[in-house]
Amino acid sequence: MSGKVALVTGGASGLGRATALTLAEAGAEIVVADLDAAGGKEVAELVGGHFRACDVSDLDANRALVDFAVERCGGVDIAFLNAGVATGCGIGDDFDPALYRRAMGANLDGVVYGAHAVLPALRARGGGSIVATASLAGLTAVPFDPLYAANKHAVVGLARSLGPALAPEGVRFNAICPGFAESRIIDPIREMLSSQHLPIIPAQIVADTVLRILTGDATGECWFIQPGREPEPFRFRNVPGPGEAVTG
Numbered sequence: 001m002s003g004k005v006a007l008v009t010g011g012a013s014g015l016g017r018a019t020a021l022t023l024a025e026a027g028a029e030i031v032v033a034d035l036d037a038a039g040g041k042e043v044a045e046l047v048g049g050h051f052r053a054c055d056v057s058d059l060d061a062n063r064a065l066v067d068f069a070v071e072r073c074g075g076v077d078i079a080f081l082n083a084g085v086a087t088g089c090g091i092g093d094d095f096d097p098a099l100y101r102r103a104m105g106a107n108l109d110g111v112v113y114g115a116h117a118v119l120p121a122l123r124a125r126g127g128g129s130i131v132a133t134a135s136l137a138g139l140t141a142v143p144f145d146p147l148y149a150a151n152k153h154a155v156v157g158l159a160r161s162l163g164p165a166l167a168p169e170g171v172r173f174n175a176i177c178p179g180f181a182e183s184r185i186i187d188p189i190r191e192m193l194s195s196q197h198l199p200i201i202p203a204q205i206v207a208d209t210v211l212r213i214l215t216g217d218a219t220g221e222c223w224f225i226q227p228g229r230e231p232e233p234f235r236f237r238n239v240p241g242p243g244e245a246v247t248g
Contacts, residue, residue: 001214002027005073007065009056010083012039014183015133018203019080019210020047031069036178056083057105062117065141069121076121078214079116084134086185087148094119100147109150111158119171127170129214132159134175136224139234152177158221160236163220172219177234178206179226199227 009030010016020043026099030049034040037053044051050072054065058212069076087103088241089096096170111132122128137145138152159175166173180193181201193200209223209231 001211003073004028004077005031005069006078006080007031007033007069007076007118008080008082009033009054009065009110010133012036014185015081015178015181015203015206016082017043018207019082020049022204022207022211023078023080023214024049029073031065031073033065034083036239054184055078056081056110057102059109059113059117061111062110065119066121075125076118077125077128079114079118079122079128079130080100080133080210081111081130083110084133084185086188087145088188089147091146103147107148108154111155115158115162115173119166122171122177123169127172129172130162130174131210131213132173132175134177134222136177136179138175139177139222140226159222167219172217172235174213174219176206176213176231177222177224178207179224180240181206181225201225201227205231211239 001023006028008016008020008030011020012034013036020032024030024047030045030047032040032049032051032055035053035055039080040051052065052068055061055108066076083106084104085106088099132155133235134155135152137149137154142149155175159173178201180198182203186200206225209225213223223231224234225231
Protein backbone atom coordinates (compact mmCIF):
# COMPACT_ATOMS: atom_id res chain seq x y z
CA MET A 1 0.00 0.00 0.00
CA SER A 2 3.01 2.31 0.18
CA GLY A 3 2.45 5.37 -1.97
CA LYS A 4 -1.23 4.55 -2.54
CA VAL A 5 -4.09 6.92 -1.79
CA ALA A 6 -7.20 5.22 -0.38
CA LEU A 7 -10.63 6.81 -0.10
CA VAL A 8 -12.84 5.23 2.60
CA THR A 9 -16.54 6.11 2.86
CA GLY A 10 -18.33 5.41 6.11
CA GLY A 11 -14.91 5.72 7.67
CA ALA A 12 -15.90 7.20 11.02
CA SER A 13 -16.79 3.91 12.70
CA GLY A 14 -17.17 0.16 12.36
CA LEU A 15 -15.83 -1.50 9.24
CA GLY A 16 -14.73 1.78 7.65
CA ARG A 17 -12.73 2.84 10.69
CA ALA A 18 -11.02 -0.54 11.02
CA THR A 19 -10.17 -0.59 7.32
CA ALA A 20 -8.85 2.96 7.32
CA LEU A 21 -6.51 2.08 10.21
CA THR A 22 -5.42 -1.16 8.51
CA LEU A 23 -4.69 0.47 5.15
CA ALA A 24 -2.80 3.28 6.85
CA GLU A 25 -0.70 0.78 8.75
CA ALA A 26 0.06 -0.89 5.41
CA GLY A 27 1.38 2.43 4.10
CA ALA A 28 -1.58 4.08 2.33
CA GLU A 29 -2.55 7.73 2.61
CA ILE A 30 -6.18 7.83 3.75
CA VAL A 31 -9.10 10.11 2.91
CA VAL A 32 -11.92 9.45 5.38
CA ALA A 33 -15.46 10.34 4.33
CA ASP A 34 -18.54 10.26 6.55
CA LEU A 35 -21.52 12.31 7.72
CA ASP A 36 -20.22 11.87 11.28
CA ALA A 37 -17.73 14.74 11.30
CA ALA A 38 -16.47 14.16 14.85
CA GLY A 39 -15.82 10.46 14.30
CA GLY A 40 -14.42 11.00 10.82
CA LYS A 41 -11.98 13.68 11.96
CA GLU A 42 -10.84 11.46 14.82
CA VAL A 43 -10.04 8.60 12.43
CA ALA A 44 -8.30 10.97 10.00
CA GLU A 45 -6.11 12.24 12.83
CA LEU A 46 -5.29 8.69 13.94
CA VAL A 47 -4.08 7.75 10.45
CA GLY A 48 -2.46 11.10 9.62
CA GLY A 49 -4.91 11.47 6.76
CA HIS A 50 -7.70 13.76 5.65
CA PHE A 51 -11.42 14.08 6.40
CA ARG A 52 -14.27 15.21 4.17
CA ALA A 53 -17.94 15.24 5.16
CA CYS A 54 -19.94 13.45 2.48
CA ASP A 55 -23.49 12.25 1.93
CA VAL A 56 -22.83 9.32 -0.41
CA SER A 57 -26.45 9.32 -1.60
CA ASP A 58 -25.72 12.64 -3.39
CA LEU A 59 -23.89 12.38 -6.72
CA ASP A 60 -22.39 15.86 -6.54
CA ALA A 61 -21.13 15.16 -3.01
CA ASN A 62 -19.29 12.08 -4.31
CA ARG A 63 -17.72 14.11 -7.11
CA ALA A 64 -16.66 16.79 -4.62
CA LEU A 65 -15.15 14.09 -2.39
CA VAL A 66 -13.00 12.74 -5.21
CA ASP A 67 -11.97 16.27 -6.21
CA PHE A 68 -10.93 16.89 -2.60
CA ALA A 69 -8.85 13.68 -2.53
CA VAL A 70 -7.14 14.52 -5.81
CA GLU A 71 -6.40 18.06 -4.67
CA ARG A 72 -5.05 17.02 -1.26
CA CYS A 73 -3.26 13.80 -2.22
CA GLY A 74 -2.52 14.11 -5.92
CA GLY A 75 -4.86 11.30 -6.97
CA VAL A 76 -6.77 8.21 -5.86
CA ASP A 77 -5.69 4.57 -6.22
CA ILE A 78 -8.23 2.80 -4.01
CA ALA A 79 -11.87 3.37 -3.11
CA PHE A 80 -13.50 1.43 -0.29
CA LEU A 81 -17.20 2.23 -0.82
CA ASN A 82 -18.41 1.16 2.58
CA ALA A 83 -21.01 3.67 3.84
CA GLY A 84 -24.34 2.07 4.65
CA VAL A 85 -27.40 2.14 6.91
CA ALA A 86 -30.04 -0.25 8.21
CA THR A 87 -33.42 -0.12 6.47
CA GLY A 88 -35.76 0.41 9.40
CA CYS A 89 -38.91 -0.71 7.63
CA GLY A 90 -40.46 -3.58 5.71
CA ILE A 91 -42.63 -3.71 2.60
CA GLY A 92 -45.98 -4.24 4.34
CA ASP A 93 -47.91 -1.98 6.68
CA ASP A 94 -44.65 -0.70 8.13
CA PHE A 95 -43.36 0.50 4.76
CA ASP A 96 -41.92 4.01 4.93
CA PRO A 97 -40.87 5.57 1.60
CA ALA A 98 -38.47 7.95 3.34
CA LEU A 99 -36.66 5.14 5.15
CA TYR A 100 -36.64 3.07 1.96
CA ARG A 101 -35.07 5.88 -0.06
CA ARG A 102 -32.56 6.55 2.73
CA ALA A 103 -31.40 2.93 2.71
CA MET A 104 -31.27 2.64 -1.07
CA GLY A 105 -29.50 6.01 -1.27
CA ALA A 106 -26.72 4.99 1.11
CA ASN A 107 -26.40 1.28 0.36
CA LEU A 108 -26.81 1.22 -3.43
CA ASP A 109 -26.64 4.78 -4.79
CA GLY A 110 -23.59 5.39 -2.61
CA VAL A 111 -21.76 2.57 -4.40
CA VAL A 112 -22.95 3.52 -7.89
CA TYR A 113 -22.27 7.23 -7.40
CA GLY A 114 -18.98 6.54 -5.65
CA ALA A 115 -17.76 4.28 -8.45
CA HIS A 116 -18.87 6.75 -11.12
CA ALA A 117 -17.16 9.65 -9.36
CA VAL A 118 -13.86 7.88 -8.66
CA LEU A 119 -13.36 6.20 -12.04
CA PRO A 120 -11.77 9.24 -13.74
CA ALA A 121 -9.26 9.54 -10.88
CA LEU A 122 -8.39 5.83 -11.08
CA ARG A 123 -7.99 6.04 -14.85
CA ALA A 124 -5.68 9.02 -14.41
CA ARG A 125 -3.41 6.81 -12.27
CA GLY A 126 -3.42 4.07 -14.89
CA GLY A 127 -5.82 1.88 -12.93
CA GLY A 128 -6.82 1.09 -9.38
CA SER A 129 -9.15 -0.88 -7.18
CA ILE A 130 -12.68 -0.47 -5.84
CA VAL A 131 -14.07 -2.59 -3.02
CA ALA A 132 -17.74 -2.20 -2.11
CA THR A 133 -19.37 -3.34 1.10
CA ALA A 134 -22.26 -5.64 0.29
CA SER A 135 -23.37 -8.22 2.86
CA LEU A 136 -24.20 -11.85 3.38
CA ALA A 137 -27.70 -10.43 2.82
CA GLY A 138 -26.60 -9.98 -0.79
CA LEU A 139 -25.99 -13.72 -1.17
CA THR A 140 -29.06 -15.20 0.50
CA ALA A 141 -32.69 -14.51 1.41
CA VAL A 142 -33.30 -12.22 4.39
CA PRO A 143 -37.01 -12.49 5.28
CA PHE A 144 -36.72 -10.14 8.28
CA ASP A 145 -35.31 -7.29 6.12
CA PRO A 146 -36.09 -7.84 2.43
CA LEU A 147 -35.32 -4.26 1.43
CA TYR A 148 -31.81 -4.45 2.87
CA ALA A 149 -31.36 -7.74 1.02
CA ALA A 150 -32.54 -6.04 -2.17
CA ASN A 151 -29.94 -3.26 -2.11
CA LYS A 152 -27.15 -5.63 -1.05
CA HIS A 153 -28.06 -8.10 -3.83
CA ALA A 154 -27.78 -5.14 -6.19
CA VAL A 155 -24.25 -4.37 -4.96
CA VAL A 156 -23.28 -8.02 -5.49
CA GLY A 157 -24.64 -7.89 -9.05
CA LEU A 158 -22.80 -4.65 -9.68
CA ALA A 159 -19.48 -6.09 -8.50
CA ARG A 160 -19.85 -9.26 -10.55
CA SER A 161 -20.72 -7.22 -13.66
CA LEU A 162 -18.34 -4.28 -13.33
CA GLY A 163 -15.39 -6.52 -12.44
CA PRO A 164 -14.92 -7.87 -15.97
CA ALA A 165 -16.26 -4.69 -17.58
CA LEU A 166 -13.57 -2.47 -16.01
CA ALA A 167 -10.71 -4.98 -16.17
CA PRO A 168 -9.42 -3.80 -19.58
CA GLU A 169 -8.82 -0.36 -18.01
CA GLY A 170 -6.80 -1.81 -15.16
CA VAL A 171 -9.56 -1.11 -12.64
CA ARG A 172 -10.62 -3.96 -10.34
CA PHE A 173 -14.04 -4.04 -8.67
CA ASN A 174 -14.80 -6.50 -5.87
CA ALA A 175 -17.21 -6.72 -2.95
CA ILE A 176 -17.14 -8.00 0.62
CA CYS A 177 -20.15 -9.84 2.03
CA PRO A 178 -19.84 -10.05 5.81
CA GLY A 179 -22.40 -11.63 8.08
CA PHE A 180 -23.26 -9.85 11.33
CA ALA A 181 -20.16 -7.69 11.79
CA GLU A 182 -19.27 -5.11 14.41
CA SER A 183 -20.81 -1.85 13.15
CA ARG A 184 -23.60 0.60 13.90
CA ILE A 185 -25.91 -1.24 11.50
CA ILE A 186 -26.35 -4.12 13.95
CA ASP A 187 -27.19 -1.86 16.91
CA PRO A 188 -30.99 -2.32 16.49
CA ILE A 189 -30.63 -6.12 16.52
CA ARG A 190 -27.63 -6.51 18.83
CA GLU A 191 -29.79 -7.76 21.71
CA MET A 192 -31.49 -10.30 19.47
CA LEU A 193 -28.13 -11.58 18.18
CA SER A 194 -26.89 -11.96 21.74
CA SER A 195 -30.02 -13.81 22.86
CA GLN A 196 -29.60 -16.28 20.01
CA HIS A 197 -25.87 -16.67 20.74
CA LEU A 198 -24.94 -15.51 17.24
CA PRO A 199 -21.29 -14.38 17.13
CA ILE A 200 -20.47 -10.92 15.84
CA ILE A 201 -17.59 -10.70 13.38
CA PRO A 202 -14.83 -8.36 14.60
CA ALA A 203 -14.37 -5.35 12.31
CA GLN A 204 -10.67 -6.18 12.04
CA ILE A 205 -11.40 -9.45 10.23
CA VAL A 206 -13.35 -7.49 7.63
CA ALA A 207 -10.56 -4.93 7.32
CA ASP A 208 -7.97 -7.67 6.85
CA THR A 209 -10.13 -9.20 4.10
CA VAL A 210 -10.35 -5.86 2.31
CA LEU A 211 -6.55 -5.63 2.43
CA ARG A 212 -6.26 -9.15 1.00
CA ILE A 213 -8.52 -8.20 -1.90
CA LEU A 214 -6.63 -4.98 -2.57
CA THR A 215 -3.26 -6.72 -2.62
CA GLY A 216 -4.55 -9.50 -4.87
CA ASP A 217 -5.26 -9.43 -8.58
CA ALA A 218 -8.81 -10.80 -8.90
CA THR A 219 -11.85 -8.80 -10.01
CA GLY A 220 -15.60 -9.30 -9.98
CA GLU A 221 -15.43 -11.38 -6.78
CA CYS A 222 -17.73 -11.26 -3.75
CA TRP A 223 -15.95 -12.46 -0.61
CA PHE A 224 -18.10 -13.94 2.16
CA ILE A 225 -17.00 -13.35 5.76
CA GLN A 226 -18.49 -15.63 8.41
CA PRO A 227 -17.46 -16.50 11.99
CA GLY A 228 -15.19 -19.52 12.18
CA ARG A 229 -14.52 -19.62 8.43
CA GLU A 230 -11.65 -18.33 6.34
CA PRO A 231 -12.95 -15.49 4.13
CA GLU A 232 -12.94 -16.39 0.45
CA PRO A 233 -14.76 -15.61 -2.81
CA PHE A 234 -18.31 -16.97 -2.94
CA ARG A 235 -18.73 -19.58 -5.66
CA PHE A 236 -21.85 -18.76 -7.63
CA ARG A 237 -23.57 -21.50 -9.58
CA ASN A 238 -23.72 -20.98 -13.31
CA VAL A 239 -27.02 -19.85 -14.77
CA PRO A 240 -28.70 -22.77 -16.57
CA GLY A 241 -28.46 -22.47 -20.35
CA PRO A 242 -31.39 -22.93 -22.70
CA GLY A 243 -32.92 -26.38 -22.78
CA GLU A 244 -33.63 -28.47 -25.80
CA ALA A 245 -35.62 -26.49 -28.34
CA VAL A 246 -39.31 -27.33 -28.44
CA THR A 247 -40.65 -27.88 -31.94
CA GLY A 248 -43.96 -28.73 -33.51
